[in-house]
Amino acid sequence: MKITAIPALGDNYIWSIAEQNQAIMIDPGEAKPVLDFLAKSSLHLNAILLTHNHSDHIDGVAELVQHYPNIPVYGPKEVGELANQVVKGEQHFHLLGQDFRVIESAGHTAGHISYLMNNEQLFCGDALFSGGCGRVFTGDYQAQFDALQRFKALADFVEIYPAHEYTQSNLQFAVKVLPPSCELLEYQERVDILRSQKRITLPSTIGREKRINPFMQAVDLDQFIALRQQKDNA
Numbered sequence: 631m632k633i634t635a636i637p638a639l640g641d642n643y644i645w646s647i648a649e650q651n652q653a654i655m656i657d658p659g660e661a662k663p664v665l666d667f668l669a670k671s672s673l674h675l676n677a678i679l680l681t682h683n684h685s686d687h688i689d690g691v692a693e694l695v696q697h698y699p700n701i702p703v704y705g706p707k708e709v710g711e712l713a714n715q716v717v718k719g720e721q722h723f724h725l726l727g728q729d730f731r732v733i734e735s736a737g738h739t740a741g742h743i744s745y746l747m748n749n750e751q752l753f754c755g756d757a758l759f760s761g762g763c764g765r766v767f768t769g770d771y772q773a774q775f776d777a778l779q780r781f782k783a784l785a786d787f788v789e790i791y792p793a794h795e796y797t798q799s800n801l802q803f804a805v806k807v808l809p810p811s812c813e814l815l816e817y818q819e820r821v822d823i824l825r826s827q828k829r830i831t832l833p834s835t836i837g838r839e840k841r842i843n844p845f846m847q848a849v850d851l852d853q854f855i856a857l858r859q860q861k862d863n864a
């Protein structure tokens with residue numbers, strides 16, 4: 631099984647999970663880079679997973695389904711008719727021999743969900759980024775805080791695959807609000823080098839995020855809200 635980031639739009643990643651000649655795509659905000667990747671890699675599209683209803687995560691679905699009719703499209707109710715398999719928190723399903731568990735992770739949108747594969751890889755859309763988390767467009771800070779607690783409860787070795795390359799700017803905020811730590815500064819240095827070479831900084835891990843992500847470190851809702859508002863106004 632091979633996981634690959636397909637860059638799309640300005641700073642999105644569409645994650646591909648490939649097994650033999652089949653692939654699953656997560657949050658295809660554009661069709662063309664996915665179709666190009668499938669052709670170049672001699673892969674067929676097997677399924678699509680959607681985390682939430684923002685256009686930069688779903689706008690490629692209709693065209694992909696035209697090329698691959700009848701494939702399953704998993705997603706929360708909020709993506710509407712794009713999903714023919716509507717799922718919610720704690721549901722399990724299997725694709726390409728892999729186990730997927732749905733984790734409710736609302737806050738960024740009212741219906742945002744994440745997908746935990748084999749208890750090892752978390753595809754978290756805009757609910758969690760390396761060094762940060764998504765803006766709480768719904769105003770439901772409790773839901774976003776609860777989502778972060780669910781992520782924190784996962785094993786430290788779980789890899790996280792967010793849908794955006796926001797690590798560098800998130801760490802610039804993290805170093806301002808967290809006590810100094812060698813791990814944070816070393817990580818920031820590594821990320822700055824990767825970005826200066828236009829390279830990807832992901833995946834990260836739950837263990838690292840627990841140590842360097844200020845939003846994962848917020849101990850209660852008030853602290854989380856204060857941090858989120860500080861970052862939104864930065």
Ligand SMILES: [Zn+2]
Pocket residue numbers: 682684738756
């Ligand atoms: Zn979003």
